Amino acid sequence: MGAVRVVTDGAADLPPSLATSLGITTVRGGIRFGDEPWDGTVEDFWQRVAHGASPSARLPVPTRWPRLSPAMHPCAPSMRPPS
Numbered sequence: 250m251g252a253v254r255v256v257t258d259g260a261a262d263l264p265p266s267l268a269t270s271l272g273i274t275t276v277r278g279g280i281r282f283g284d285e286p287w288d289g290t291v292e293d294f295w296q297r298v299a300h301g302a303s304p305s306a307r308l309p310v311p312t313r314w315p316r317l318s319p320a321m322h323p324c325a326p327s328m329r330p331p332s
Contacts, residue, residue: 254272254274257273258276258278259277260278279307
């Protein structure tokens with residue numbers, strides 16, 4: 250069996266230093282405040298929430314996955330469901 254790798258979306262709210270030290274790859278999903286896409290800092294996110302904004306989230310879009318190593322790509326041969 251191959252190595253186990255952990256990939257999470259940005260909703261895990263892991264500090265980057267912790268994720269790096271544990272070898273966890275974070276792929277950010279889409280976050281919006283109303284109709285406005287958000288791509289700010291964690292501090293900005295919580296400041297908006299504290300002021301009453303309600304975020305909504307989406308899973309990471311496929312175009313964000315290619316930055317991962319080929320073995321971690323969702324379409325890698327070893328990860329495809331059996332035919």
